[in-house]
Amino acid sequence: MPSGLPxxxxxxxxxxxxxxxxxxxxxxxxxxxSERCRKNKKQKV
Known part of the structure; x- marks a missing residue:
């Protein structure tokens, strides 16, 4: 991951x-x- 980004x-x-x-x-x-995770927000992995 690039450093310096939150x-x-x-x-x-x-x-x-x-x-x-x-x-x-x-x-x-x-x-x-992502949109996919936002749409599946009730399913915790």
Missing amino acids: SKICESCGLPFNWRKKWKKNWSEVKYC
């Missing part, structure tokens, strides 16, 4: 993911690494 753990799959430019305005609200 990262979080996906609430659905449990994998780490880094900040992306598209999340610039709402990074504090991002909980999932």
Whole structure:
């Protein structure tokens, strides 16, 4: 992973993911690494 970027753990799959430019305005609200995980948020792995 590139250093210097903030990262979080996906609430659905449990994998780490880094900040992306598209999340610039709402990074504090991002909980999932992808649309797929967001749609499957009730299924914890």
